[in-house]
Amino acid sequence: MRQTRQIDSASGRKPQSDGRLHSRLTGVKRFRIQLEYLFVVAIKNGWRMNRRNILVGAGGALLLAGAGTFAWKSAVGSMADYRNHAGRLRARLPQNPEVVDLIRFATLAANGHNTQPWLFRVEKSVIEILPDHSRRTPVVDPDDHHLFVSLGCAAENLLIAANASGRPGDLETAEGKSGVRFRYSDGQARSEPLLAAIPARQSTRAEFDRRSLPAADMKALEQAGAIPGVRMVILAERQQIDGVRDLVIAGNSTQMADPAFVRELKQWLRFNPRGAMAAGDGLFAAASANPVLPNLLGGIAFERFFTIEGENDKYARHIGTSVGIAVFMSERDDEAHWIAAGRACQRFALTATSLGVKHAFINQPVEVARLRPELAALVGESGKRPDIVMRFGYGPVLPYSLRRPVEAVMVEV
Numbered sequence: 001m002r003q004t005r006q007i008d009s010a011s012g013r014k015p016q017s018d019g020r021l022h023s024r025l026t027g028v029k030r031f032r033i034q035l036e037y038l039f040v041v042a043i044k045n046g047w048r049m050n051r052r053n054i055l056v057g058a059g060g061a062l063l064l065a066g067a068g069t070f071a072w073k074s075a076v077g078s079m080a081d082y083r084n085h086a087g088r089l090r091a092r093l094p095q096n097p098e099v100v101d102l103i104r105f106a107t108l109a110a111n112g113h114n115t116q117p118w119l120f121r122v123e124k125s126v127i128e129i130l131p132d133h134s135r136r137t138p139v140v141d142p143d144d145h146h147l148f149v150s151l152g153c154a155a156e157n158l159l160i161a162a163n164a165s166g167r168p169g170d171l172e173t174a175e176g177k178s179g180v181r182f183r184y185s186d187g188q189a190r191s192e193p194l195l196a197a198i199p200a201r202q203s204t205r206a207e208f209d210r211r212s213l214p215a216a217d218m219k220a221l222e223q224a225g226a227i228p229g230v231r232m233v234i235l236a237e238r239q240q241i242d243g244v245r246d247l248v249i250a251g252n253s254t255q256m257a258d259p260a261f262v263r264e265l266k267q268w269l270r271f272n273p274r275g276a277m278a279a280g281d282g283l284f285a286a287a288s289a290n291p292v293l294p295n296l297l298g299g300i301a302f303e304r305f306f307t308i309e310g311e312n313d314k315y316a317r318h319i320g321t322s323v324g325i326a327v328f329m330s331e332r333d334d335e336a337h338w339i340a341a342g343r344a345c346q347r348f349a350l351t352a353t354s355l356g357v358k359h360a361f362i363n364q365p366v367e368v369a370r371l372r373p374e375l376a377a378l379v380g381e382s383g384k385r386p387d388i389v390m391r392f393g394y395g396p397v398l399p400y401s402l403r404r405p406v407e408a409v410m411v412e413v
């Protein structure tokens with residue numbers, strides 16, 4: 001109710017109470033001011049307004065402004081177009097997949113900030129996945145640890161899709177060489193139980209519903225991350241989960257107090273479908289359960305309302321409604337092992353997806369170096385560097401994140 005009243009006054013009465021100002025403003029300008037005020041109010045109310053509330057509250061402003069709907073749509077783009085676009089990127093593999101189809105499936109992997117830090121080089125019977133250093137995130141990931149984990153996630157998708165299409169092969173990482181090589185031969189198409197989960201998987205940055213998993217599904221998840229050189233520990237006791245929550249909150253507080261971290265994050269935010277589709281990368285607002293906004297408003301809202309307290313509350317709710325947390329740790333702290341950790345976490349995420357279980361990354365205690373020893377001790381692995389932290393449980397489906405087209409990530413031999 002409170003929200004609706006504020007919006008009504010924002011949309012209709014306020015400008016009319018100042019006759020002189022009102023008469024000087026053109027329709028379009030007035031509309032923009034009303035709309036921006038309306039959305040700042042909406043955001044101030046905790047980003048909790050749904051699209052319908054916003055439209056109902058905005059009714060007066062839209063009528064007054066005349067061309068409002070058109071102006072709004074042209075600023076943010078259309079969610080229907082976005083969904084179609086995401087659907088095409090995530091279409092099933094065709095009957096006889098080409099190598100480019102396999103690469104498309106590889107790019108659907110999880111990757112830090114959705115920067116898609118990979119390049120694919122195709123030779124006869126070999127597909128190389130190389131780091132794209134122009135897509136580093138030097139503040140949050142100064143030693144490219146998560147960049148190589150992301151390559152591992154893509155490699156696992158590639159392996160699964162290739163096996164399913166009759167190109168059985170192996171992933172190789174060579175000492176002193178960056179990236180992964182997938183060497184394959186012609187063979188029988190194999191049934192791959194995780195294939196269908198590749199386009200269906202998403203990071204679900206939302207509250208889950210606290211429901212526990214059947215014991216058999218929990219067991220399947222415990223076995224899902226089995227990749228040589230990587231250990232995965234599942235924390236399911238509430239006390240342990242709370243311990244990770246406290247580390248996530250400590251990490252988030254440190255990161256958000258760092259202007260360089262916030263600046264880097266902002267570069268990868270996509271506030272609306274138009275911006276997300278134009279870039280084909282980055283973190284789309286609606287994929288994190290946030291409302292879509294025109295770029296200018298999105299920037300203002302981010303600066304003003306992205307607060308440490310607000311984010312910490314959100315993480316506490318997200319983790320509090322999860323039924324478990326998986327922590328991945330590789331045996332050694334080098335590129336090859338970071339890639340292996342990526343393979344393990346991608347397999348875990350795909351297995352969860354195939355069971356109808358959602359997951360989301362909460363990597364703050366890995367990204368903030370001083371918190372790593374505490375996290376390692378919490379999972380009984382003192383002395384090791386944890387690679388990835390993921391929460392899981394049952395939850396909603398959010399809009400899918402986008403990817404750049406395959407041609408944009410392929411390089412000549």
Ligand SMILES: Cc1cc2nc3c(=O)[nH]c(=O)nc-3n(C[C@H](O)[C@H](O)[C@H](O)COP(=O)(O)O)c2cc1C
Nearest residue numbers: 110111112113114146149150202203361362363401
């Ligand atoms: C190495 C790595 C680190 C990540 N760290 C975080 C994180 O700290 N917080 C978060 O919300 N998502 C994190 N993600 C998830 C990515 O943001 C996500 O995979 C990307 O935006 C693509 O979206 P999708 O997983 O839904 O396809 C991470 C993913 C990877 C692979």
